[in-house]
Amino acid sequence: MSSPFVDVATLLSELTGAQPPTLLDVRWSLGGPPGEQVFVEGHLPGAAYVDLGTALADPASDPVDSRGRHPLPDPERFGAAMRAAGVRTGQPVVVYDGANGVAAARCW
Numbered sequence: 001m002s003s004p005f006v007d008v009a010t011l012l013s014e015l016t017g018a019q020p021p022t023l024l025d026v027r028w029s030l031g032g033p034p035g036e037q038v039f040v041e042g043h044l045p046g047a048a049y050v051d052l053g054t055a056l057a058d059p060a061s062d063p064v065d066s067r068g069r070h071p072l073p074d075p076e077r078f079g080a081a082m083r084a085a086g087v088r089t090g091q092p093v094v095v096y097d098g099a100n101g102v103a104a105a106r107c108w
Contacts, residue, residue, distance in 0.1 A: 055081035
């Protein structure tokens, strides 16, 4: 199995290649600042912002939801969010966040 990680040089090469990947920016951190604000302040060129709270999680049904704080999203809603972000069948995708990879891994 090849690594799910891509280094900067490889990404740059892929972005300038014949079939550049779709870039998904999923920066998020507990306690802020909000990921969308960070995205607006700067992101990789061509990246689409994907919000963890609305695209990568369903709202908790109540304060003691057994599924946790950010339950996995409904598959149809997740699919719609990915299509809106530019994800297409056969198109490579690179997902990044601004921390330890937890948000990116959730999207991936």
